[in-house]
Structure formats: structure tokens, C-alpha cells
Amino acid sequence: MTKGFLSKSYGKTTSVSVRAHYDEWATSYNKEITENGYATPGRCAAALAQFSNDRTAPILDFGRGTSLSGLALKLAGFQVIDGIDLSADMLKVAKTTETYRSLELIEPNAVLPTPDVAYANIAAIGVIGAGAAPISVFHLLMHALPKGGKLVFSLNGHALADPENEAAINEWTKKGSANLLFKEHGDHLPGINLKSNVYVVEKT
Ligand SMILES: C[S@@+](CC[C@H](N)C(=O)[O-])C[C@H]1O[C@@H](n2cnc3c(N)ncnc32)[C@H](O)[C@@H]1O
Structure with missing residues (x-):
């Protein structure tokens, strides 16, 4: 099922247009993306849970949107979740849930x-x-982790079409600064036949 904002989601190129897009989409995002079978949050949460000994430790849900990713993390056992995002309207929706310990707005970069x-x-x-x-956000998040810390993230089919995105992982693993613990190809949004890779990267 393709309709609404999803079909307009993959061409935005600046942080201003990305923010405006998600502000506009905020109130109908959950419905549209759920109708299309959004599978990546559950896959990411399950992957990270496999490698996390302590699920009581606070976790950062970066680009948290309306809270679907935080909810998946919570269902996988993560108990203390902080969420940040650049869209004020996505934040308003996230605030109506009880998923997060804290919610913040962030400026790009x-x-x-x-x-x-x-x-x-x-x-x-x-x-x-x-x-x-x-x-560049991948590098920002890797720098923010302590040694032994783990980043779970996804790249959908559109992101994978640009080889520079996945190559960023190799930049860290090749110099021995990270281990790739997990990589899996699977459903992202089956309703529009879009797949994603899920990765868990450990900083060393
Ligand atoms: C497709 S939504 C995913 C939201 C949520 N993680 C989920 O799984 O439903 C992408 C989110 O990333 C946020 N975003 C995009 N660029 C960002 C940036 N540079 N910094 C922080 N958030 C960003 C958008 O505002 C949007 O809420």
C-alpha cells in the first residue's frame, strides 16, 4: 500500500527539507508506516538484545521519530530509553507515549x-x-559510544544503493576501532517491497 508521505520520503537532501517533511508527516506517520508492515524496529531491537548483557543501562534512541523504535526497544527488554530527533512535531507525538525517560530536540550536526x-x-x-x-551521523554516534558500546542501526534499500553508506562501517572495522557483530538483510516495509540491512557494531 503506497500513499501519503511514504512515497515522498526518499528524495529529501537537506536537513531543512528532512525536518519539514517529518514535521508534516508526524500525525499520520504511525498509521501509514504500520499499514506498510514496518519491520525494522523489531529486527533492530532483537538484534541488539542478543548482544546486550545489561538491558537496564540507559540507551539512546537517535532519530526516535514518534516512538515506534523506542517501543520496539522496550518490548525487547530495554528499560531506560532517551530519545532525540530533529522534528518538533514528531517529538509532540512521542510525548504522548510513555516510552522514554527523556525526549530532546536536536539540531542537525x-x-x-x-x-x-x-x-x-x-x-x-x-x-x-x-x-x-x-x-556522518553514523560516525557521530560511534564517537559518542564508550569502548565496548554497541550501535544498532539500519540502512534501507535506498540507503544501500549508495555504497558510501555501508563503507562507513568498514572505515571503523578496518582500522580495528570496531567489530561488526551482526548484519542481516530482511523486511523493512513489505507494503512497498522495501528491504533493509540491520547492523550491530561494537566499538573496540
Ligand atoms: C523514518 S523516521 C524513523 C523514526 C523512528 N526511529 C522509527 O523507527 O519509527 C526518521 C527519523 O529520523 C529523524 N532524523 C532525520 N535526520 C536526523 C538528524 N540529522 N538528526 C536527528 N534526527 C534525524 C527524522 O526527524 C525522523 O523522525
Whole structure:
């Protein structure tokens, strides 16, 4: 089923247009994306849970949107979830849920808010790639992790079409600064026949 905002989601190229797009989409996002079988949050949460000994440690849900990713993390057992995003209207929807410990707005390319203790786990689910955040966000999040920390993230079929996105992982693994613990190809939005890769990367 293709309708509404989904069909316009993969061409945005600037943070201004991305923010405006998600602000406009905020109130109908959950319905449209759920109707299309949004599978990546559950896949990411399950993948990260496999490698996390302590699910009571705070986790950052970067690009949290309306909270579908946070909800999947919660269902996988993560108990303390902080969410940040650049869309104020997505934030309003997220605030109506009880998924998060804290919710913040972020400017594109801004320094991440610093928690008292660095996040042992960070998620960027459906966030990096065409129409959303640039691959520089992957590097930002890797730098924010402590050694041993884990990043779970996804690249959908549009993001995978640009080899520079997946190559960013190799930049870290080749120099021995990270291990790729998990990589799986599977459903992203079956309703529009879109797949994604899910990755779990550990900083070393
Ligand atoms: C497809 S939605 C995914 C939302 C949520 N993670 C989910 O799985 O439903 C992409 C989200 O990334 C956010 N986003 C895009 N670029 C961003 C950036 N540079 N920094 C923070 N959030 C960003 C958008 O505002 C939007 O809420």
C-alpha cells in the first residue's frame, strides 16, 4: 500500500527539507508506516538484545521519530530509553507515549547531549540514508559510544544503493576501532517491497 508521505520520503537532501517533511508527516506517520508492515524496529531491537548483557543501562534512541523504535526497544527488554530527533512535531507525538525517560530536540550536526555516563547502547533505526540523516551521523554516534558500546542501526534499500553508506562501517572495522557483530538483510516495509540491512557494531 503506497500513499501519503511514504512515497515522498526518499528524495529529501537537506536537513531543512528532512525536518519539514517529518514535521508534516508526524500525525499520520504511525498509521501509514504500520499499514506498510514496518519491520525494522523489531529486527533492530532483537538484534541488539542478543548482544546486550545489561538491558537496564540507559540507551539512546537517535532519530526516535514518534516512538515506534523506542517501543520496539522496550518490548525487547530495554528499560531506560532517551530519545532525540530533529522534528518538533514528531517529538509532540512521542510525548504522548510513555516510552522514554527523556525526549530532546536536536539540531542537525549538533553535539549530542551528554548523559552522566556515556550510553552503552545507541540505536538509529530507520534514520540514516536517503531522505533522512547523512552517514556522518553514523560516525557521530560511534564517537559518542564508550569502548565496548554497541550501535544498532539500519540502512534501507535506498540507503544501500549508495555504497558510501555501508563503507562507513568498514572505515571503523578496518582500522580495528570496531567489530561488526551482526548484519542481516530482511523486511523493512513489505507494503512497498522495501528491504533493509540491520547492523550491530561494537566499538573496540
Ligand atoms: C523514518 S523516521 C524513523 C523514526 C523512528 N526511529 C522509527 O523507527 O519509527 C526518521 C527519523 O529520523 C529523524 N532524523 C532525520 N535526520 C536526523 C538528524 N540529522 N538528526 C536527528 N534526527 C534525524 C527524522 O526527524 C525522523 O523522525
